[in-house]
Amino acid sequence: MSRLHHFSLLIVTLALSFQLFCDGKVMMEYIGATGAPVEFDDVPVDANIDFHFILGFTIDADSSGAPQNGNGVFSPYWAATLTPDAVAATKSRHPNVKALASLSGWSLAGKTLSWYNPPDANIWISNAYSSLKSLILTYHLDGIDVDYEKFPANSNSSFAYCIGELITLLKNQSLISVATIAPFYNTVSPYVELYESYVEVIDYVNYQFYTDKVKSPEAYLEAFRNRTEQFDRGKVLPSYEVNGRGIQGDAFFEALRLVEDDGFDVNGAMIFSADASASNGYYYEIKTQEFLLSNSTS
Numbered sequence: 001m002s003r004l005h006h007f008s009l010l011i012v013t014l015a016l017s018f019q020l021f022c023d024g025k026v027m028m029e030y031i032g033a034t035g036a037p038v039e040f041d042d043v044p045v046d047a048n049i050d051f052h053f054i055l056g057f058t059i060d061a062d063s064s065g066a067p068q069n070g071n072g073v074f075s076p077y078w079a080a081t082l083t084p085d086a087v088a089a090t091k092s093r094h095p096n097v098k099a100l101a102s103l104s105g106w107s108l109a110g111k112t113l114s115w116y117n118p119p120d121a122n123i124w125i126s127n128a129y130s131s132l133k134s135l136i137l138t139y140h141l142d143g144i145d146v147d148y149e150k151f152p153a154n155s156n157s158s159f160a161y162c163i164g165e166l167i168t169l170l171k172n173q174s175l176i177s178v179a180t181i182a183p184f185y186n187t188v189s190p191y192v193e194l195y196e197s198y199v200e201v202i203d204y205v206n207y208q209f210y211t212d213k214v215k216s217p218e219a220y221l222e223a224f225r226n227r228t229e230q231f232d233r234g235k236v237l238p239s240y241e242v243n244g245r246g247i248q249g250d251a252f253f254e255a256l257r258l259v260e261d262d263g264f265d266v267n268g269a270m271i272f273s274a275d276a277s278a279s280n281g282y283y284y285e286i287k288t289q290e291f292l293l294s295n296s297t298s
């Protein structure tokens with residue numbers, strides 16, 4: 001066998017074992033939204049999981065929470081501990097870590113944030129693209145998460161168009177490899193519109209199940225079934241809010257088992273957030289990753 005053959009065999013073997021070990025399991029972890037001095041290194045990361053830190057948040061508003069004339073210029077507002085060097089360091093320590101910037105979130109400086117219909121959608125897209133490009137390059141990011149949580153009453157299709165085109169452009173220019181969206185019960189319809197028009201560039205749906213106020217595993221399963229009818233079943237991730245709303249404690253893991261027994265493949269999960277988990281030793285992050293690895297079927 002030639003050297004070249006040996007080499008290709010090695011590559012194939014490596015690729016297969018990576019596939020085997022990583023098994024396509026993904027973890028989404030929001031971090032940095034509360035302003036607490038949270039560190040990537042404190043969060044337990046299993047080497048066999050495609051682990052995504054979602055930095056909260058980058059916002060198209062000034063530091064007082066006022067929209068920048070609807071112009072789509074994004075600035076980072078996550079915890080000051082999450083520096084470009086910190087992202088680079090955690091990614092070099094864990095080759096399976098990716099970092100995403102989440103767009104908008106709920107509020108800034110006490111002001112509730114909202115999507116708005118930009119006066120010129122193409123200017124919004126162009127400004128969002130260039131400000132995010134600079135953020136992505138500076139912070140060594142791999143993707144974006146979309147978390148607008150409020151919409152104007154006269155919301156036309158500007159959200160679906162602007163965000164869909166933005167993701168398409170960022171992916172086309174290979175600035176990002178992953179894009180996720182984070183609807184909750186009250187924002188399903190603009191996100192369904194976005195999802196249906198741009199499904200091919202949206203990798204996962206970080207649906208906020210904790211906003212559905214389901215407390216029992218059985219109700220969680222029903223909510224999961226419902227939401228996978230609105231978004232694809234393969235892309236919707238079950239989610240958990242630490243010290244938060246919805247299902248709490250080990251009932252979450254019972255819910256995951258029910259979801260799986262119902263025929264869904266639980267290949268990932270989202271947790272909000274690392275900021276809150278620091279107080280309990282990252283119990284839910286550890287247990288969720290164990291769950292994902294223990295249920296490997298492929």
Ligand SMILES: *[C@@H]1O[C@H](CO)[C@@H](O)[C@H](O)[C@H]1NC(C)=O
Pocket residue numbers: 117118119120156157158161
């Ligand atoms: C949405 O409304 C704004 C004005 O509020 C308008 O400029 C824009 O073209 C509309 N967008 C779509 C996609 O209809």
Ligand SMILES: *[C@@H]1O[C@H](CO)[C@@H](O)[C@H](O)[C@H]1NC(C)=O
Pocket residue numbers: 171172173174
């Ligand atoms: C980017 O878009 C151009 C024009 O549509 C297309 O030819 C090209 O293949 C795209 N590249 C990627 C990486 O998607």
Ligand SMILES: *[C@@H]1O[C@H](CO)[C@@H](O)[C@H](O)[C@H]1NC(C)=O
Pocket residue numbers: 212214219220222223226
């Ligand atoms: C699921 O959808 C059904 C039918 O629309 C609805 O009656 C039920 O309340 C929903 N359950 C949950 C937990 O969302």
